[in-house]
Amino acid sequence: MKKPIAFNSVKPLGKELENMKKILSDYALLREKYFSEQCLALLKTYFPKSALYLTHSGTGALEMMAIGMDIKEGDEIIMPSYTFVSTANAFVSYGAKPVFVDISPQDLNIDLDLIENAITEKTKAIVAVHYAGHSTDLKKLKQICEQYELILIEDAAMAFGGKWENNYLGSIGDMGMISFDVTKQISAIQGGLLLVNKEKFAARMEDIYHIGTNREKFIDKKVPYYEWVDKGSKFQMNELNAAVLYENLQNTTAILKHRNTLSKIYYAQLIGLEQEGCLQLLPQRQLEQNYHEFYVLTKTKKERIALSKYLSEKGIEALFHYIPLHLSEFGEKNGIFHGDNHTEHISHTLLRLPMHLELKEEDIVYVSEQIKAFYYGK
Numbered sequence: 001m002k003k004p005i006a007f008n009s010v011k012p013l014g015k016e017l018e019n020m021k022k023i024l025s026d027y028a029l030l031r032e033k034y035f036s037e038q039c040l041a042l043l044k045t046y047f048p049k050s051a052l053y054l055t056h057s058g059t060g061a062l063e064m065m066a067i068g069m070d071i072k073e074g075d076e077i078i079m080p081s082y083t084f085v086s087t088a089n090a091f092v093s094y095g096a097k098p099v100f101v102d103i104s105p106q107d108l109n110i111d112l113d114l115i116e117n118a119i120t121e122k123t124k125a126i127v128a129v130h131y132a133g134h135s136t137d138l139k140k141l142k143q144i145c146e147q148y149e150l151i152l153i154e155d156a157a158m159a160f161g162g163k164w165e166n167n168y169l170g171s172i173g174d175m176g177m178i179s180f181d182v183t184k185q186i187s188a189i190q191g192g193l194l195l196v197n198k199e200k201f202a203a204r205m206e207d208i209y210h211i212g213t214n215r216e217k218f219i220d221k222k223v224p225y226y227e228w229v230d231k232g233s234k235f236q237m238n239e240l241n242a243a244v245l246y247e248n249l250q251n252t253t254a255i256l257k258h259r260n261t262l263s264k265i266y267y268a269q270l271i272g273l274e275q276e277g278c279l280q281l282l283p284q285r286q287l288e289q290n291y292h293e294f295y296v297l298t299k300t301k302k303e304r305i306a307l308s309k310y311l312s313e314k315g316i317e318a319l320f321h322y323i324p325l326h327l328s329e330f331g332e333k334n335g336i337f338h339g340d341n342h343t344e345h346i347s348h349t350l351l352r353l354p355m356h357l358e359l360k361e362e363d364i365v366y367v368s369e370q371i372k373a374f375y376y377g378k
């Protein structure tokens with residue numbers, strides 16, 4: 001049998017250990033957050049108009065938004081249910097109620113046609129989750145937010161490197177976030193980025209980021225000492241993570257290109273199965289910017305279970321994704337859901353294939369051949 005093909009992997013790109021040693025032996029560099037600053041300088045080239053905060057996780061960036069939006073008990077936040085728990089929990093932890101809206105089977109993003117039905121007097125914001133790194137029609141979503149005076153938040157956790165028209169995802173809504181978790185395309189092992197794109201939310205963020213103190217104003221010599229001025233927490237990224245992230249950011253072009261090449265091989269290998277009605281792939285227009293994951297949609301839950309078992313027997317690790325939040329124990333009690341059953345159906349039929357930098361063209365061909373063997377009879 002061929003060597004097993006894991007779903008994900010981790011491998012040093014080059015200078016991570018060297019970077020870590022540099023800060024572990026130089027207190028001045030550590031204190032001035034040398035690698036965080038280097039990372040921010042690189043990130044600025046992607047997001048020149050946003051205020052950027054490197055955080056300990058994508059989850060932390062979402063929590064900063066919740067504090068910065070001044071959520072009150074009972075405020076409603078509209079979001080898809082087919083997403084990671086943090087999308088909801090960050091806001092729920094500060095008193096909000098999640099209002100889940102079904103996804104569109106076309107792009108697995110929130111269904112724009114169902115949103116207006118879910119808006120009430122209490123609605124405060126809409127969270128667009130760019131599933132697999134692809135956004136919905138953000139122009140249309142922006143119009144809805146403007147019409148009802150709602151805050152537009154981008155959960156771009158999976159979307160680093162992706163664009164809507166000419167702007168990078170994360171920089172388009174009022175606020176956005178990106179995850180640098182090891183499960184995402186660009187990794188700090190654990191980390192995240194908050195993007196504040198609207199002046200109104202920028203004023204408090206600096207203090208929220210520094211545990212609710214005006215430390216940054218003190219450092220800029222605007223106040224004689226720093227003190228407790230707001231809510232907040234220790235949201236900053238750890239410098240050791242920043243040392244890893246810096247190496248990833250310096251190699252971003254090559255990393256995204258590699259992952260996109262793997263996606264294109266999967267697509268070319270499997271499109272025949274789609275044409276014959278066996279399974280469904282991502283929309284072709286998404287292929288050019290597909291960096292995060294490569295999924296297939298089977299017809300039924302039973303078929304997905306059989307396919308993933310078949311692949312597992314061949315040493316291939318393929319994973320399904322979210323349990324819909326509105327059907328989870330906590331979400332059932334604390335949220336409401338609008339729409340049909342697309343979220344549930346997708347959660348039953350989506351299977352993610354191996355995708356990481358150690359995979360070569362021949363590995364993708366091998367995985368694809370096994371999928372073909374499953375459908376065409378072994």
Ligand SMILES: *Cc1c(COP(=O)(O)O)cnc(C)c1O
Binds near residue numbers: 178
């Ligand atoms: C990964 C992810 C998050 C959370 O990011 P962390 O860095 O893991 O905290 C939030 N939302 C979505 C859609 C994600 O995929």
